[in-house]
Amino acid sequence: MMAGADGLPNPADIRPLVSGGNPIDLEVGPGADLFYVDFNGGVIHLLSFGSSPTSCALGSFDAQFFGNTALAGEPVLRRCDPAIDYDWGFGSPATAVAVDNFSARWSGQFSFSGGSTTFTATTDDGIRVYVDGTLVIDEWRDQAPTTFNATTNIAAGTHAVTVEYYENSGGAVARVSWQSGSVNAPPVPVIDAPAATLTYAVGDGISFSGHATDAEDGTLPASALRWSLIVHHCTTPTDCHAHNVRSWTGVSSETFNAPDHSYPSNSSSR
8 A cells, every 4th residue: 555645555556565476474574574474385475675766757856754863774754745845743744754853855856947046944843955966045953933045046947956854853844945037025924913912821812813915916815824823842041942732724813722831931823
């Protein structure tokens, strides 16, 4: 059963693993190899585990996920991703990947119209973006969801784009996109409520609202807005991390109850 677009087994895409023989038992070895007993042949067969090369179409990514934060060893999952646009929250990309301490490398060939090109990456935690082997975004560190932009001139034609990412703990976000040709200014978001001076007690109802405008498209509809509720937890003045509590998509306002967390911490919405 092959992986679907979400990385989970897809019942609509079942393919033979091995043809021939009459297997009567299947066991997983300590190194993730498969062993099966052939009733007809009276022998035990070994199927070695490995990552065979994946061929992804032009304009898509060859995605490799690793069971560590260093992009080391053999990938635990390999698939083709049409885009890098993920907010896994406190989950993981697929059942084969742990929720924390994993990394990923996406690589592919993409057509560019040429000229000034702005790359945008939103990440929690670290991310690096390369174009034809040249590093254009380098934000390889633990951090709450943060957006970075880099603009470079690219000749018209096909170019290699590689993205490296790692997730340490807590929430996991990986988004990368680019805009070629004329410069397209990013939207300008505004949080109308609550005020930055708001204080709260656990369980209080807090309403938020906001809007965004875009230089090219004007006022954006609510369907274009995305919100995140984040708890900032600082065990010491210099030792802080963030917890992604929940998110909302496609709304301009909403109400939630203030979350609980061990002292000291504070919440923010953005």
